[in-house]
Amino acid sequence: MAEVLVYVDHVDGAVRKPTLELLTLARRIGEPVAVALGAGAADTAAVLGEHGAVKVLTHDASEYADYLVVPKVDALQAAVTEISPAAVLVPSSAEGKEIAARLALRIGSGIITDAVDLEAGDEGPVATQSVFAASFTTKSRISQGTPVITVKPNSAAVEAAPATPAVSELSVTFSAQATGTKVTGRTPRESTGRPELTEAAIVVSGGRGVNGSENFAVIEALADSLGAAVGASRAAVDAGWYPHTNQVGQTGKSVSPQLYIANGISGAIQHRAGMQTSKTIVAVNKDAEAPIFDLVDYGVVGDLFDVVPALTQEINTRKG
Numbered sequence: 001m002a003e004v005l006v007y008v009d010h011v012d013g014a015v016r017k018p019t020l021e022l023l024t025l026a027r028r029i030g031e032p033v034a035v036a037l038g039a040g041a042a043d044t045a046a047v048l049g050e051h052g053a054v055k056v057l058t059h060d061a062s063e064y065a066d067y068l069v070v071p072k073v074d075a076l077q078a079a080v081t082e083i084s085p086a087a088v089l090v091p092s093s094a095e096g097k098e099i100a101a102r103l104a105l106r107i108g109s110g111i112i113t114d115a116v117d118l119e120a121g122d123e124g125p126v127a128t129q130s131v132f133a134a135s136f137t138t139k140s141r142i143s144q145g146t147p148v149i150t151v152k153p154n155s156a157a158v159e160a161a162p163a164t165p166a167v168s169e170l171s172v173t174f175s176a177q178a179t180g181t182k183v184t185g186r187t188p189r190e191s192t193g194r195p196e197l198t199e200a201a202i203v204v205s206g207g208r209g210v211n212g213s214e215n216f217a218v219i220e221a222l223a224d225s226l227g228a229a230v231g232a233s234r235a236a237v238d239a240g241w242y243p244h245t246n247q248v249g250q251t252g253k254s255v256s257p258q259l260y261i262a263n264g265i266s267g268a269i270q271h272r273a274g275m276q277t278s279k280t281i282v283a284v285n286k287d288a289e290a291p292i293f294d295l296v297d298y299g300v301v302g303d304l305f306d307v308v309p310a311l312t313q314e315i316n317t318r319k320g
Contacts, residue, residue, distance in 0.1 A: 002086035003055070004030040005079055007072075007099065008048065009091045013040025015047045017199050018091040018153040023051040025118040025156050029125045030086045033057065035079045035170065037072055038064035045167045052161035057082075057170040068181045069095060073102045075172045080107055080146060082170070087125045087142075089118075092150035093198070100150045109145025116155045116256065116277055125149065130277045152277070153199045154256040189245075197229045197246060202259045203275070205231035205248055206241075209264020209285065209304055213241040218308050219263055225315040231255065231275075233265045249274040263304045267292025284308060 004026040009016045019034075026032035034053040036044040041058040048056050057079055063071040076099065080088065090100045092114050104111035117128035126141045127149055141147070197203065204226065206219040216230075223230045232242035234249050248255055250273040260278035265271060267283070267290055275281070276295065283292045284300045284307045293299045300307050 002030040003033045003083050005076070005083065005085040005088040006032050006034045006053070007076060007088070007090045007096070008034050008036040008041075008044055009093070009096070010036060010038075010040060010044050013043030015044050016091075017158065018093075018151070020047075020051045020158040021153065021156045022089045022091065022151055023048065023053060023161075024159045025151060026087075026089055027052050027159075027161060028118060029120045031055075033079075033083055033085065034165070035076060037075050042167070045165055049163050049165040050160055051158065052163055053165045054163055055083075056165045056167045058167065059170040059172050061172070061174075063174055063178055066183055067179055068183065069099050069102065070178045070180065071172075071174055072099050073106065074174050074178055075170060076103050077106050078172045079170055085146060087147040087149060090148070090150045092152045097150050100148050104145075104148040107145060107148075109148055110142035111148045111150075112140060112142065113150045114254070115149050115151045118149065118151065118156075152254065152256050154201065154258070192230075194223065195227070195229045197231060197248070198253050198255055200229035200255070201257050202226050202228035202261075203231050203248070203255050203257045203278070204228045204261045204263070205233065205265060205275075206236055206263050206304075207233035207265030207271070208235040208239075210236060210241065211264075215305075216242055218305065218312075222261070222263075222308050222312045222315075225312050225319070226259075228259075228261075229255075229257075233268075233271050247274075262292055262296075263308055265292055266290045267295060 006022045009019045023032045031054045033055040034048045035057045045056045090096045112127045115127035204223040231248040232246045237247040249271045254274045256277040258279045260281045262283045281296045282298045283296045284304045288301045
């Protein structure tokens, strides 16, 4: 069976959930070969093996932390040369898409970004995408070279498939461009204790109807009761009620959780483009004619300041 390269997104050896989803998808089209780079790369092997990786290629060098994405592109190019994979899968983050694009250019291949599903085809992997503000679903494949595909988080359920991976060190020669852009400093983002927005299984968002930054406490309370991430519409962000890093929409982040709860959000196309692929959508809005109700699985017509606290209380009661 053909081998499929999976780029490992990890932090000091702690593998992030989108990588485990990629391993699940990779098993549909071949045997997963994971590529882990940087500090803690060797520590990822056990978790990667539990989720089906038959090989783990590791490489640790200071360049991965000291410089931007080019060293990682050099390493993936070396891995492609070493194993001649059927495809290369990369998490669809901002960094992941830049790595994928640079790699595709280097190896003379096509690229598909933001795939939401992957299946084997007679002429190579077939990717499903949600396009034109999630109004259409397309299926496509790469017609030239080794397919390079980025996959959106929460596109596949993580499935364990225990294996004992062969772990080996990848031989990497860094290019002249690898040290062209140096990282001069880092400021850790203040932790809220909530999941990362793009990776969360549940997202609770607030919009113009929240009517003030102080009122986002109502949204946060519901999110915390569910172990969810907090999102915001562009209107709420532009008003200064919530940070731009939490914006969901065409000019913000795209999310695809199992459950999305929209509170006081009208459902403009700008917002829908960022959350329309959510598996189950619930909306709370006092305007029965709001466009968001055309999209939802469950809709509640009512004042969010009545509905959301009552929902939060009911959830906490059931949990308690």
